[in-house]
Amino acid sequence: MKIAVLYGGVSGEREVSLSTGTGMMNALKAKGHEVIGIDFHPNHITEITKLDVDLVFIGLHGKYGEDGKVQSVLDMANIPYVGSGVLASALAMDKSKAKQIFDYNGIPTAKSRTYAKYENDGTLREQVLQHFTPPFVIKPNQEGSTLGLTIVQNEDDIGKAIAEGFQHDDEIIVEDYVKGREVTVAVWGEKGKEEALPIIEIIPKNDYYDYESKYKVGGSEHIVPAKLDDDIAATIQKYAVLAHQLMGCETYSRVDFIVTEENIPFILEVNTLPGMTPTSLFPDAAKAVGISYEDMIEKFIHISLQQ
Incomplete structure (x- = not known):
């Protein structure tokens, strides 16, 4: 089969994706498939829509890969791919x-609450403390590989943990720390x-x-x-x-x-x-x-x- 592998990408998990893509391509070649490797970038969507292949392997992780966006492009171009579709991915x-x-x-x-960046008006720390007592976890709502995640051990860490989470996403989740x-x-x-x-x-x-x-x-x-x-x-x-x-x-x-x-x-x-x-x-x-x-x-x- 003629198979394309999308890897790399632009998320915080790019380095992981490069390794995943390499593994996939080597395995497919070992099985006798014709392999096309594409270091994906959202600015080059047309390159994806014009693929002439039997199947696509998505070796991307995180945003613009695992969130359904690439899957939607492949669906519109009627190109079959391995893995979950748009809704499941999102x-x-x-x-x-x-x-x-x-x-x-x-x-x-775990018990949790979600907060949006627009709610970060200087009172978010107090809002969090109304519902949670350290230790608890603050992390981006849509991110992977523990990027932006903080285990808050004391109240002094809350502000920094909130800022770290919002660096990666417009929403954060605060949840009980489950040991x-x-x-x-x-x-x-x-x-x-x-x-x-x-x-x-x-x-x-x-x-x-x-x-x-x-x-x-x-x-x-x-x-x-x-x-x-x-x-x-x-x-x-x-x-x-x-x-x-x-x-x-x-x-x-x-x-x-x-x-x-x-x-x-x-x-x-x-x-x-x-x-x-x-x-x-x-x-x-x-x-x-x-x-x-x-x-x-x-x-x-x-x-x-x-x-």
């Missing part, structure tokens, strides 16, 4: 709206037939699973499968598949959770275009069931063609 990227959907459908989430074990679940399959791969527990070298822990070699330890009671593991996998379906995801996604000492799993987010770098989690989950990186990428193609 919903999953909007953490506030996604949390509302999870709450409504019985998937536990526990970080786990993630890779989900894939045709619509209605999705399945969860083995749960991975993430043990970061830093205080929490930050950007460095995610993408630096040796930045975190991945335990596959996670050492969880069977009932808890089954519940987390059920929630992961349900979250994937609620968002309307297609082909694959990765769903992140925190599991408390009381064994309550709190969902963090659904990643519609999870990283595919050498240190990424989805390839580790596939490897745990005997599927190589190259075969995993090929399976994404197979699933997409069956949709």
Whole structure:
């Protein structure tokens, strides 16, 4: 097949996307496909609309890639691609709206409130303190890879954390800090037939699973499968598949959770275009069931063609 890979982009996750794109292109070439690599920029949309390919792999992360914008361009140009469509991508990227959907459908989430930049009139710190007591989390509503995220340990940090969040987005989420074990679940399959791969527990070298822990070699330890009671593991996998379906995801996604000492799993987010770098989690989950990186990428193609 003739396949284009979009990678790079202009978001804060560009460096990660470059690595993801390289991995995808190498895997596709190893499987005998003709590959066209495109370092994507929103100013060059016409380059995308004129693609003459059988399929597109989107190796972009964050804004202008994972948020549905590129998907809408491909849809209008009638170019097939691997992964979730416009609505699912936009919903999953909007953490506030996604949390509302999870709450409504019985998937536990941390208590949170969303604030817009126009509300930052000098009273936002006091508004936050009316509802939250440190420690709590402040993060951009639409951003990935923990960019702009702060764990507020004391009241003196609130102003700086708010400013940091608004540097990345016009909305921020403030939510309770949930202490526990970080786990993630890779989900894939045709619509209605999705399945969860083995749960991975993430043990970061830093205080929490930050950007460095995610993408630096040796930045975190991945335990596959996670050492969880069977009932808890089954519940987390059920929630992961349900979250994937609620968002309307297609082909694959990765769903992140925190599991408390009381064994309550709190969902963090659904990643519609999870990283595919050498240190990424989805390839580790596939490897745990005997599927190589190259075969995993090929399976994404197979699933997409069956949709």
